[in-house]
Amino acid sequence: MSSQALFRDRSKGLPKRDRTRLALIDSTVEVIAQKGMDLAKISDITEHAGLANGTFYNHFADKDEILTEAAQRIAVEMAREIDNEMRTVDSAVARMVTATTRAIRMAVSESAWGAVIIGALQHLPSVRGDILQFLKADLQRGIDQDLFDIELDEFFLDQIASLLAASIRTQIDTGPDPVKTARTCENILRLCGFTRAKAQKAVAAHTPE
Amino acid sequence: MSSQALFRDRSKGLPKRDRTRLALIDSTVEVIAQKGMDLAKISDITEHAGLANGTFYNHFADKDEILTEAAQRIAVEMAREIDNEMRTVDSAVARMVTATTRAIRMAVSESAWGAVIIGALQHLPSVRGDILQFLKADLQRGIDQDLFDIELDEFFLDQIASLLAASIRTQIDTGPDPVKTARTCENILRLCGFTRAKAQKAVAAHTPE
DNA sequence: CTCATTTTTGAGAGTTCTCTCATTTATGGA
């Protein structure tokens, strides 16, 4: 699934312009993983990509533009993998547990992805909006299936996303921890109206692998 | 309770050195409120205080030092006000609701405080530690009173704090909203083992004023 | 292979801050 140079690897047959563009995006992701989104400099990105500083400006107007595109691509990629795994899952509970678990695992094991997602949630409203939208779909399904007792609005999504983000941040810092991931799922289910016991049972039943 | 220039106001009889120091700290808080902790420049702080740039360095080694001291003072001030209001409150549930409600109200109405607390939670581990410690006390009380069904560790504190921070951030952006504040309390109680109904009842019963 | 076109290059101009320090100004105890 994941790889060090995700986008560059897929750029083999493409014209030079696209290859360089994708190399810059890959480099951006790796630099963010090392220094965080705030401290990532344009000169870091070009240097890490083995390109001249000026090359950056042939492809992007400024840092924000490449940050947004990189984060968008990571988010889409993660959503694709999660959706793919959930193709056959119907229950909203199972879907929430699967999606949460997978998202955290991807974000933490491929820590470059985690750093980008965390940064995007904080700094890139457009990407943040897409991520919240993705969460919303399965929460809505839970309402439709009469499984969740929630008021599904922007604020609720915000609270759910903050639990998720906090868990990812901690696990990037202190290492992957399946127990923390499970507890995050439980906490999210509790906000959806589950008792502690029911949440634990649901997580145990639906955690993938 | 709160004021535009909290620390400077209390510095009337003090020696010059202390007055300037406190003026710089007040200025820092106001600059953070305007531009956020990341973008606050030392030159902004001195300019806003009506002092020369060089004066800063008579009092602090660098930005981090003044940021930490400013955040620490705000955190202590908020904790003092909250503790004071809770002197006579025994139940951990009532205390959690009171503390959460008050903290959010202070952070949002005096938005300079909110910006500092949010910044500190993200960037200043020592202040963050103190805030989590403050939260921990009442959660421990809830365990002792057999009211909360939780595993009280660093990770749990992290999750609670993230709900609080998300609520403050939203309300600073979109304006104070008692409903959001109440829902934040409910969500925290849900993570402590309350059902939705019990959480709502507890918040209704214990919300101050 | 050729060569018009596209892309890369990297030196450097411009910007924005931080931090220093010799000098000026203010403070407050006697």
Add this chain to the structure above:
DNA sequence: TCCATAAATGAGAGAACTCTCAAAAATGAG
């Protein structure tokens, strides 16, 4: 009020980046 000491000042050196552009190199269609 006086004046030794403490504090404030602000010009400027230096560091760290961003962004530009004329020149050099690479690309890929014919």
